[in-house]
Amino acid sequence: MAEPLEPGRIVTGGAPGETARDAVLARIRAVAVPPPAAIPRDYLTSLSPDVDILERFAERVADYRALVHRATSGNLAATVAEALKGRGARSLVIPAGLPADWLIGLGPGIERQSDDPPLTYGQLDAIDAVITGCAVAIAETGTIVLDAGPGQGRRALSLLPDRHVCVVRAEQVVGEVAEALARLDPHRPLTWISGPSATSDIELDRVEGVHGPRNLDVVIVG
Amino acid sequence: MSGSPAGREPLPTFAGTPPFPEAARTALADEQLRRNLRHATTTIRTKRGRAVAERPDWEALRLAGAAIKDDVIARWPELLTQLEANVTAAGGIVHWARDGAEANAIVAGIVRAAGATEVVKVKSMTTQEIELNEALAREGIEAWETDLAELIVQLGRDLPSHILVPAIHRNRDEIRDIFRAEMGAAGRPAPADLSNEPRELAEAARLHLREKFLRAKVAISGANFAIAETGTVMVVESEGNGRMCLTLPETLVTVMGIEKLLPTWRDLEVFLQLLPRSSTAERMNPYTSMWTGVTPGDGPQAFHLVLLDNGRTDVLLDEVGRQALRCIKCSACLNVCPVYERVGGRAYGSPYPGPIGAILTPQLRGIARHPVDEQTASLPYASSLCGACFEVCPVRIDIPEVLIQLRTQVVRQHGWRARTFGEEPVAMRALSTAFANPGRLDLAERVAGGAGRVVGRRGRIGRLPLPGLLGAWFRRRDLPAPARTSFRRWWRSRSSRGES
Known part of the structure; x- marks a missing residue:
C-alpha cells in the first residue's frame, strides 16, 4: 500500500521521527487524570415482569409508523404474502437460509430472486421488496437488529429495496437494550432498525422514507 | 473555482466570524431566522421531555454515562491502543x-x-471541524454530503446552524428554491414542478443521491462511538444515507475524535439510551450501523479509521474544562439555551454551536496553553449561565461551571481588552476589588442602594445611562432593585441594638 496509508507513519512537525501516534499518546500521558471512584450501574436492564413483552414490542414498532402483523406458525406464510401484497411488491429478494415455509403463501404475481450468486447493487435497486428474519428484537424501543446471519443476508439486501418485511419470532424479543447487547456478537455487521427511514430536516416536519426502505412491515410470530 | 463541488464559488467557512456580540446582533435582526429557531427548539424540547420522562432511571443512566466517559479519559492511552489493536485484528x-x-x-x-x-x-x-470537504476540493476530490440537511446546506453554499438539524434556519420555500437552482449542477436535477412539500423535497433528495450512492467507490463517515474492547465502530442516523455510505462503497474511511471511545460493548446499554432520547427525542433513532473491521462479502472491503487529536489533548489540560470531552454531540443543550434560541448556530463561529460550542471551541483552540483570538475569547460569554444546559446534558457536563472557568482564563489572558467582547470580566474584576476591601464594598452597596431608590419603582432596574463599568453592565440587562439597606448596614444596626 502507498506510503501515506501505513498507520502511524505520517510525520509533520514535532520531534524528528516522532509519529503522530507517539505524539498524541505522549500528550495524553503528560497529564494524570484520576479515574472515577466507581461506575454506578443503577439503571434498568430488564422490563418489569408485568409487562407483556410482545405487546410492548408491537406497540412501540407501530409508533414509528411501521406496519405490525401478529401471526402464528400456522398462518405465517399467509401473513407474509398479505404484507407483500399490501405493499404492491412484484419482485422479492430472498436471502440465503430463509426458511422456505415462510414463502409458500406467495402467489405467482411475485418474482423471486436469490442473492446467490450475489446480485449487483443496480439489480438490487430494481427489486421491490426484501424479506428477512432478524437476530434479536427489543420491546422497549421497538427495534429489530439484523446481524447478516442466515435468513438475513448481507447488509445491502435490506437497504436498497424500498419495502422490507421482517419476521420476528417471539423468543427473539427481549425487553431492554441491555438484554439485546448480551445476545449480539459485535464481530458481525449489525444494523439496528427502529421503524422506516425518516427525516425531520425540513422544518422538523417528519417524513417517513428517504434513503432506506420507506415501508417496514414487522411480522411477529407467536 | 476550487473549494466548490459544483466548480463555482468557494464554499463558505466559519473563518472570519466576528466576536459573538457582533455576530449575535446580526443574527437577532433576522426575523425569519428567529421564527424558524423558536419553532425548532420548542418542538424538540417538548419531545425530548416526553422521551426522557419515560425512563424512570434517567438520572441513573446519566450518572453511569458521565462515569464511563470519565473512565475513558483516565485510561485514554490504554483504551486507544486497545481499539487500534482490535480494529487492526479485524482487518481495518x-x-x-x-x-x-x-x-x-x-x-x-x-x-x-x-x-x-x-x-x-x-x-x-x-x-x-477539520474542513475536510474544502481540503478534498483543493485536491480535486468532490465530497458529496448525503444527509438531507447537510445537502441543503451544501447546495445552498451555506453554513450549518445546528448539530442535529443543520438547515434549521431554512424554511421549505427556501429549500425548494435551492433544490431547483442547484441540484442540476451537482447531478440529477430536481423535477421542474417541485413543490415545497417536505415529502416531495425528501423524494427529490432520494433520487438525486441514489445515483451517487450506487457509483461511489469511497465513503467518509464520523463515528458516534467506538468500542475499545471489540474494535467495533458505530454510526447512528435516521434517513438511511448513513447505511448507504457504510455499506455500498468499496472503501470506507471513518474520521473519529479520540474522545469517542467507550471501554466495553456493554457500555452501549447506557449510551444507546442516552443519545437518541437526548438528540432526536426518540426511543431509538431509525438506523444504527455497527461494524468491526471488514466482513468478507458484506460491505466495504477496505476500512480505514483515522484517530484525530486536533486539540482534544489540550482540553485535557484543564481540570474543570476537561469534562467537555464527555460530550456525545446530542445537541440537547442547544435546544434549551435561551441564547442559542435567539441567535442560532452560525454566530458561534464553529461547527459546534450553543452552550457546548461555547466551552468546547475555546478549549479545542488551545485556550489552556496560549491566548486565543477575540472571536474564540468571546464564546464563554455567549451564555446567561441559567444552567438549563447542565440539566439536560445526558453526560452531566456542568457547562456553567466550565464557562466561568473559561471566563477566568480569558480575563487572565486578555485583561482589560476583554471589554470588547463582554463587560462581565471587567465588572467581575471590579466586584472582586470591592469584595477584597470591606470599606469599598460598603461604599459600593450604598451607591447601588441609592440607585435602587431612584429608579426601582417597579422593583427593576432597567437600562441606566450610567457611565463606566456600572453602565456597561446595565446596557445588557435589567436587575431587581437592590435592597434599600445594605446587609452590612443592617447588621451594624442589629448589633448596635444588642440583638446579635
Missing part, C-alpha cells in the same frame, strides 16, 4: 492524526489510492 487500518491538516492529508491519500475523484459522506461533526 488505523491512522493517527495530530491535527486537521494531517487527518485531511491521510484521507486524501486514501481516496487517491482508491482511484476515486469523488466521495459520499455521512453527516460528521468531526470532518466539519
